[in-house]
Amino acid sequence: MDDNAIRLAVSTVIVALRPHPDTGVPALWMPLVRRVTEPYEGSWALPGGWVGADEGLDDSAAARLRETTKVQPRYLEQLYAFGAVDRSPTRVVSVVYWALVHPDEASVVPDDWNVRWFLADEHPPLAFDHDRIVEYALWRLRNKMSYSRIAQAFLGDRFTLAELRGVYEAVLGQTLDPANFRRQVAQSDAVLPTDETTSGGRHRPARLYRSNPDLSYADNGPLTTP
Missing domain, CATH: 1.10.10.10 (Winged helix-like DNA-binding domain superfamily/Winged helix DNA-binding domain)
Known part of the structure:
Protein backbone atom coordinates (compact mmCIF):
# COMPACT_ATOMS: atom_id res chain seq x y z
CA MET A 1 0.00 0.00 0.00
CA ASP A 2 1.13 3.54 -0.77
CA ASP A 3 2.45 5.10 2.48
CA ASN A 4 0.60 8.29 1.58
CA ALA A 5 -2.72 6.54 0.99
CA ILE A 6 -5.62 7.48 3.24
CA ARG A 7 -7.35 4.57 4.96
CA LEU A 8 -10.97 4.71 6.07
CA ALA A 9 -12.10 3.37 9.44
CA VAL A 10 -15.21 3.45 11.60
CA SER A 11 -15.39 3.88 15.37
CA THR A 12 -18.41 3.88 17.66
CA VAL A 13 -19.10 5.45 21.04
CA ILE A 14 -21.50 3.06 22.79
CA VAL A 15 -23.39 4.65 25.67
CA ALA A 16 -25.67 2.88 28.15
CA LEU A 17 -27.19 3.53 31.56
CA ARG A 18 -25.89 1.39 34.40
CA PRO A 19 -25.86 1.93 38.18
CA HIS A 20 -23.08 4.10 39.54
CA PRO A 21 -20.79 1.93 41.73
CA ASP A 22 -20.91 4.41 44.61
CA THR A 23 -24.47 5.73 44.57
CA GLY A 24 -26.44 3.10 42.69
CA VAL A 25 -28.23 5.76 40.64
CA PRO A 26 -28.23 5.49 36.83
CA ALA A 27 -25.04 6.79 35.22
CA LEU A 28 -23.58 6.92 31.74
CA TRP A 29 -21.21 4.06 30.92
CA MET A 30 -19.40 3.03 27.76
CA PRO A 31 -17.50 -0.12 26.79
CA LEU A 32 -13.92 0.20 25.55
CA VAL A 33 -11.70 -2.37 23.84
CA ARG A 34 -8.07 -3.05 24.63
CA ARG A 35 -5.70 -2.74 21.68
CA VAL A 36 -3.61 -5.85 21.05
CA THR A 37 -1.28 -4.39 18.39
CA GLU A 38 0.80 -1.29 17.91
CA PRO A 39 0.33 1.61 17.89
CA TYR A 40 -0.96 1.98 21.46
CA GLU A 41 -0.77 -1.73 22.24
CA GLY A 42 -2.43 -2.38 25.62
CA SER A 43 -4.29 0.94 25.63
CA TRP A 44 -8.04 1.31 25.68
CA ALA A 45 -9.84 2.56 22.58
CA LEU A 46 -13.28 2.87 21.06
CA PRO A 47 -14.58 -0.23 19.28
CA GLY A 48 -14.17 -0.06 15.53
CA GLY A 49 -12.10 -1.16 12.59
CA TRP A 50 -11.56 -0.77 8.87
CA VAL A 51 -14.35 -0.16 6.40
CA GLY A 52 -14.82 -3.29 4.30
CA ALA A 53 -14.24 -3.05 0.56
CA ASP A 54 -17.80 -4.15 -0.14
CA GLU A 55 -19.46 -2.43 2.82
CA GLY A 56 -21.18 0.90 3.23
CA LEU A 57 -20.28 3.05 6.23
CA ASP A 58 -23.37 2.13 8.25
CA ASP A 59 -22.91 -1.57 7.50
CA SER A 60 -19.24 -1.38 8.48
CA ALA A 61 -20.04 0.37 11.75
CA ALA A 62 -22.66 -2.24 12.63
CA ALA A 63 -20.39 -5.13 11.63
CA ARG A 64 -17.40 -3.88 13.63
CA LEU A 65 -19.65 -3.46 16.67
CA ARG A 66 -20.86 -7.06 16.43
CA GLU A 67 -17.30 -8.31 16.04
CA THR A 68 -15.81 -6.36 18.96
CA THR A 69 -18.64 -6.04 21.49
CA LYS A 70 -21.55 -8.22 20.23
CA VAL A 71 -23.83 -5.17 20.36
CA GLN A 72 -26.57 -4.86 17.73
CA PRO A 73 -28.16 -1.53 18.67
CA ARG A 74 -31.49 -0.20 17.55
CA TYR A 75 -30.07 3.32 17.57
CA LEU A 76 -26.89 3.88 15.58
CA GLU A 77 -26.20 7.38 14.27
CA GLN A 78 -23.27 8.82 12.35
CA LEU A 79 -21.71 11.63 14.34
CA TYR A 80 -18.71 13.12 12.60
CA ALA A 81 -15.56 12.36 10.61
CA PHE A 82 -12.17 12.81 12.28
CA GLY A 83 -9.24 13.14 9.92
CA ALA A 84 -6.44 15.22 11.46
CA VAL A 85 -3.13 14.42 9.76
CA ASP A 86 -1.41 13.57 13.04
CA ARG A 87 -4.16 11.44 14.61
CA SER A 88 -2.42 8.19 13.62
CA PRO A 89 1.09 7.15 12.49
CA THR A 90 -0.46 6.43 9.09
CA ARG A 91 -3.11 8.62 7.50
CA VAL A 92 -6.48 7.38 8.75
CA VAL A 93 -9.88 9.04 8.54
CA SER A 94 -12.39 7.68 11.06
CA VAL A 95 -16.12 8.05 10.55
CA VAL A 96 -17.49 8.03 14.08
CA TYR A 97 -20.88 6.73 15.16
CA TRP A 98 -22.65 6.50 18.45
CA ALA A 99 -24.90 3.72 19.68
CA LEU A 100 -27.31 4.40 22.52
CA VAL A 101 -28.36 1.08 23.98
CA HIS A 102 -31.01 -0.04 26.43
CA PRO A 103 -30.29 -2.62 29.17
CA ASP A 104 -31.08 -5.73 27.12
CA GLU A 105 -28.66 -4.63 24.40
CA ALA A 106 -25.98 -3.63 26.90
CA SER A 107 -26.15 -7.00 28.66
CA VAL A 108 -24.51 -8.81 25.71
CA VAL A 109 -21.29 -6.75 25.94
CA PRO A 110 -18.45 -8.77 27.50
CA ASP A 111 -16.75 -7.34 30.59
CA ASP A 112 -13.30 -8.94 30.61
CA TRP A 113 -9.65 -8.30 29.75
CA ASN A 114 -10.42 -7.31 26.15
CA VAL A 115 -13.63 -5.34 26.65
CA ARG A 116 -14.55 -3.40 29.76
CA TRP A 117 -17.22 -0.95 30.86
CA PHE A 118 -16.12 2.46 32.16
CA LEU A 119 -18.00 5.47 33.48
CA ALA A 120 -18.24 7.78 30.47
CA ASP A 121 -16.84 10.77 32.38
CA GLU A 122 -14.14 8.79 34.21
CA HIS A 123 -12.53 6.65 31.52
CA PRO A 124 -8.75 6.08 31.27
CA PRO A 125 -6.64 7.88 28.64
CA LEU A 126 -7.54 6.51 25.22
CA ALA A 127 -5.55 5.66 22.12
CA PHE A 128 -5.27 8.03 19.15
CA ASP A 129 -7.68 10.98 19.46
CA HIS A 130 -10.44 8.92 21.05
CA ASP A 131 -10.53 11.14 24.15
CA ARG A 132 -11.57 14.04 21.93
CA ILE A 133 -14.10 11.83 20.14
CA VAL A 134 -15.74 10.78 23.40
CA GLU A 135 -15.85 14.38 24.61
CA TYR A 136 -17.54 15.41 21.37
CA ALA A 137 -20.05 12.53 21.50
CA LEU A 138 -21.09 13.35 25.07
CA TRP A 139 -21.46 17.02 24.18
CA ARG A 140 -23.70 16.10 21.26
CA LEU A 141 -25.76 13.76 23.43
CA ARG A 142 -26.35 16.40 26.11
CA ASN A 143 -27.20 18.99 23.47
CA LYS A 144 -29.73 16.71 21.80
CA MET A 145 -31.59 16.10 25.05
CA SER A 146 -33.11 19.57 24.76
CA TYR A 147 -34.72 19.18 21.34
CA SER A 148 -35.23 15.47 20.59
CA ARG A 149 -36.56 12.32 22.21
Whole structure:
Protein backbone atom coordinates (compact mmCIF):
# COMPACT_ATOMS: atom_id res chain seq x y z
CA MET A 1 0.00 0.00 0.00
CA ASP A 2 1.13 3.54 -0.77
CA ASP A 3 2.45 5.10 2.48
CA ASN A 4 0.60 8.29 1.58
CA ALA A 5 -2.72 6.54 0.99
CA ILE A 6 -5.62 7.48 3.24
CA ARG A 7 -7.35 4.57 4.96
CA LEU A 8 -10.97 4.71 6.07
CA ALA A 9 -12.10 3.37 9.44
CA VAL A 10 -15.21 3.45 11.60
CA SER A 11 -15.39 3.88 15.37
CA THR A 12 -18.41 3.88 17.66
CA VAL A 13 -19.10 5.45 21.04
CA ILE A 14 -21.50 3.06 22.79
CA VAL A 15 -23.39 4.65 25.67
CA ALA A 16 -25.67 2.88 28.15
CA LEU A 17 -27.19 3.53 31.56
CA ARG A 18 -25.89 1.39 34.40
CA PRO A 19 -25.86 1.93 38.18
CA HIS A 20 -23.08 4.10 39.54
CA PRO A 21 -20.79 1.93 41.73
CA ASP A 22 -20.91 4.41 44.61
CA THR A 23 -24.47 5.73 44.57
CA GLY A 24 -26.44 3.10 42.69
CA VAL A 25 -28.23 5.76 40.64
CA PRO A 26 -28.23 5.49 36.83
CA ALA A 27 -25.04 6.79 35.22
CA LEU A 28 -23.58 6.92 31.74
CA TRP A 29 -21.21 4.06 30.92
CA MET A 30 -19.40 3.03 27.76
CA PRO A 31 -17.50 -0.12 26.79
CA LEU A 32 -13.92 0.20 25.55
CA VAL A 33 -11.70 -2.37 23.84
CA ARG A 34 -8.07 -3.05 24.63
CA ARG A 35 -5.70 -2.74 21.68
CA VAL A 36 -3.61 -5.85 21.05
CA THR A 37 -1.28 -4.39 18.39
CA GLU A 38 0.80 -1.29 17.91
CA PRO A 39 0.33 1.61 17.89
CA TYR A 40 -0.96 1.98 21.46
CA GLU A 41 -0.77 -1.73 22.24
CA GLY A 42 -2.43 -2.38 25.62
CA SER A 43 -4.29 0.94 25.63
CA TRP A 44 -8.04 1.31 25.68
CA ALA A 45 -9.84 2.56 22.58
CA LEU A 46 -13.28 2.87 21.06
CA PRO A 47 -14.58 -0.23 19.28
CA GLY A 48 -14.17 -0.06 15.53
CA GLY A 49 -12.10 -1.16 12.59
CA TRP A 50 -11.56 -0.77 8.87
CA VAL A 51 -14.35 -0.16 6.40
CA GLY A 52 -14.82 -3.29 4.30
CA ALA A 53 -14.24 -3.05 0.56
CA ASP A 54 -17.80 -4.15 -0.14
CA GLU A 55 -19.46 -2.43 2.82
CA GLY A 56 -21.18 0.90 3.23
CA LEU A 57 -20.28 3.05 6.23
CA ASP A 58 -23.37 2.13 8.25
CA ASP A 59 -22.91 -1.57 7.50
CA SER A 60 -19.24 -1.38 8.48
CA ALA A 61 -20.04 0.37 11.75
CA ALA A 62 -22.66 -2.24 12.63
CA ALA A 63 -20.39 -5.13 11.63
CA ARG A 64 -17.40 -3.88 13.63
CA LEU A 65 -19.65 -3.46 16.67
CA ARG A 66 -20.86 -7.06 16.43
CA GLU A 67 -17.30 -8.31 16.04
CA THR A 68 -15.81 -6.36 18.96
CA THR A 69 -18.64 -6.04 21.49
CA LYS A 70 -21.55 -8.22 20.23
CA VAL A 71 -23.83 -5.17 20.36
CA GLN A 72 -26.57 -4.86 17.73
CA PRO A 73 -28.16 -1.53 18.67
CA ARG A 74 -31.49 -0.20 17.55
CA TYR A 75 -30.07 3.32 17.57
CA LEU A 76 -26.89 3.88 15.58
CA GLU A 77 -26.20 7.38 14.27
CA GLN A 78 -23.27 8.82 12.35
CA LEU A 79 -21.71 11.63 14.34
CA TYR A 80 -18.71 13.12 12.60
CA ALA A 81 -15.56 12.36 10.61
CA PHE A 82 -12.17 12.81 12.28
CA GLY A 83 -9.24 13.14 9.92
CA ALA A 84 -6.44 15.22 11.46
CA VAL A 85 -3.13 14.42 9.76
CA ASP A 86 -1.41 13.57 13.04
CA ARG A 87 -4.16 11.44 14.61
CA SER A 88 -2.42 8.19 13.62
CA PRO A 89 1.09 7.15 12.49
CA THR A 90 -0.46 6.43 9.09
CA ARG A 91 -3.11 8.62 7.50
CA VAL A 92 -6.48 7.38 8.75
CA VAL A 93 -9.88 9.04 8.54
CA SER A 94 -12.39 7.68 11.06
CA VAL A 95 -16.12 8.05 10.55
CA VAL A 96 -17.49 8.03 14.08
CA TYR A 97 -20.88 6.73 15.16
CA TRP A 98 -22.65 6.50 18.45
CA ALA A 99 -24.90 3.72 19.68
CA LEU A 100 -27.31 4.40 22.52
CA VAL A 101 -28.36 1.08 23.98
CA HIS A 102 -31.01 -0.04 26.43
CA PRO A 103 -30.29 -2.62 29.17
CA ASP A 104 -31.08 -5.73 27.12
CA GLU A 105 -28.66 -4.63 24.40
CA ALA A 106 -25.98 -3.63 26.90
CA SER A 107 -26.15 -7.00 28.66
CA VAL A 108 -24.51 -8.81 25.71
CA VAL A 109 -21.29 -6.75 25.94
CA PRO A 110 -18.45 -8.77 27.50
CA ASP A 111 -16.75 -7.34 30.59
CA ASP A 112 -13.30 -8.94 30.61
CA TRP A 113 -9.65 -8.30 29.75
CA ASN A 114 -10.42 -7.31 26.15
CA VAL A 115 -13.63 -5.34 26.65
CA ARG A 116 -14.55 -3.40 29.76
CA TRP A 117 -17.22 -0.95 30.86
CA PHE A 118 -16.12 2.46 32.16
CA LEU A 119 -18.00 5.47 33.48
CA ALA A 120 -18.24 7.78 30.47
CA ASP A 121 -16.84 10.77 32.38
CA GLU A 122 -14.14 8.79 34.21
CA HIS A 123 -12.53 6.65 31.52
CA PRO A 124 -8.75 6.08 31.27
CA PRO A 125 -6.64 7.88 28.64
CA LEU A 126 -7.54 6.51 25.22
CA ALA A 127 -5.55 5.66 22.12
CA PHE A 128 -5.27 8.03 19.15
CA ASP A 129 -7.68 10.98 19.46
CA HIS A 130 -10.44 8.92 21.05
CA ASP A 131 -10.53 11.14 24.15
CA ARG A 132 -11.57 14.04 21.93
CA ILE A 133 -14.10 11.83 20.14
CA VAL A 134 -15.74 10.78 23.40
CA GLU A 135 -15.85 14.38 24.61
CA TYR A 136 -17.54 15.41 21.37
CA ALA A 137 -20.05 12.53 21.50
CA LEU A 138 -21.09 13.35 25.07
CA TRP A 139 -21.46 17.02 24.18
CA ARG A 140 -23.70 16.10 21.26
CA LEU A 141 -25.76 13.76 23.43
CA ARG A 142 -26.35 16.40 26.11
CA ASN A 143 -27.20 18.99 23.47
CA LYS A 144 -29.73 16.71 21.80
CA MET A 145 -31.59 16.10 25.05
CA SER A 146 -33.11 19.57 24.76
CA TYR A 147 -34.72 19.18 21.34
CA SER A 148 -35.23 15.47 20.59
CA ARG A 149 -36.56 12.32 22.21
CA ILE A 150 -33.17 10.67 22.19
CA ALA A 151 -33.46 9.83 25.91
CA GLN A 152 -35.89 7.05 25.03
CA ALA A 153 -33.19 5.21 23.09
CA PHE A 154 -31.78 4.14 26.47
CA LEU A 155 -35.02 2.48 27.55
CA GLY A 156 -37.01 -0.58 26.57
CA ASP A 157 -40.39 -0.61 24.86
CA ARG A 158 -42.21 0.28 28.09
CA PHE A 159 -40.95 2.58 30.82
CA THR A 160 -42.13 4.74 33.71
CA LEU A 161 -41.75 8.49 33.87
CA ALA A 162 -39.35 8.01 36.77
CA GLU A 163 -37.13 5.85 34.54
CA LEU A 164 -37.28 8.45 31.77
CA ARG A 165 -36.43 11.20 34.25
CA GLY A 166 -33.50 9.08 35.42
CA VAL A 167 -32.11 9.12 31.89
CA TYR A 168 -32.24 12.91 31.74
CA GLU A 169 -30.61 13.23 35.15
CA ALA A 170 -27.82 10.81 34.24
CA VAL A 171 -27.05 12.49 30.92
CA LEU A 172 -27.35 16.08 32.12
CA GLY A 173 -25.73 15.46 35.49
CA GLN A 174 -28.41 17.27 37.47
CA THR A 175 -31.48 16.48 39.55
CA LEU A 176 -34.86 17.33 38.01
CA ASP A 177 -38.05 18.14 39.87
CA PRO A 178 -40.45 15.19 39.36
CA ALA A 179 -43.60 17.32 39.16
CA ASN A 180 -42.13 19.75 36.62
CA PHE A 181 -40.75 16.87 34.58
CA ARG A 182 -44.17 15.18 34.50
CA ARG A 183 -45.81 18.40 33.31
CA GLN A 184 -43.23 18.85 30.55
CA VAL A 185 -43.76 15.29 29.34
CA ALA A 186 -47.54 15.74 29.39
CA GLN A 187 -47.20 18.83 27.18
CA SER A 188 -45.14 16.99 24.57
CA ASP A 189 -46.02 14.17 22.19
CA ALA A 190 -42.73 12.31 22.60
CA VAL A 191 -44.17 9.59 24.84
CA LEU A 192 -47.62 8.05 25.01
CA PRO A 193 -49.33 6.54 28.06
CA THR A 194 -50.36 2.90 27.96
CA ASP A 195 -52.99 0.99 29.94
CA GLU A 196 -50.19 -1.01 31.62
CA THR A 197 -48.65 -0.49 35.05
CA THR A 198 -45.64 -1.82 36.90
CA SER A 199 -46.13 -4.82 39.15
CA GLY A 200 -44.25 -6.88 41.69
CA GLY A 201 -42.53 -4.00 43.48
CA ARG A 202 -42.83 -2.60 46.99
CA HIS A 203 -44.21 0.70 45.74
CA ARG A 204 -47.53 1.73 44.28
CA PRO A 205 -47.87 0.56 40.64
CA ALA A 206 -46.76 3.23 38.17
CA ARG A 207 -48.18 3.82 34.71
CA LEU A 208 -46.03 2.61 31.83
CA TYR A 209 -45.38 4.75 28.78
CA ARG A 210 -44.06 4.06 25.28
CA SER A 211 -42.27 6.11 22.65
CA ASN A 212 -44.36 7.81 19.99
CA PRO A 213 -43.71 5.65 16.90
CA ASP A 214 -44.40 8.59 14.59
CA LEU A 215 -41.33 10.48 15.82
CA SER A 216 -37.67 9.64 15.24
CA TYR A 217 -35.28 9.51 18.19
CA ALA A 218 -33.33 12.53 16.92
CA ASP A 219 -33.01 14.93 14.06
CA ASN A 220 -29.89 16.59 12.74
CA GLY A 221 -28.29 18.87 15.27
CA PRO A 222 -25.31 21.20 15.33
CA LEU A 223 -22.08 19.66 14.04
CA THR A 224 -19.56 21.86 15.80
CA THR A 225 -18.74 22.26 19.45
CA PRO A 226 -19.26 25.65 21.10
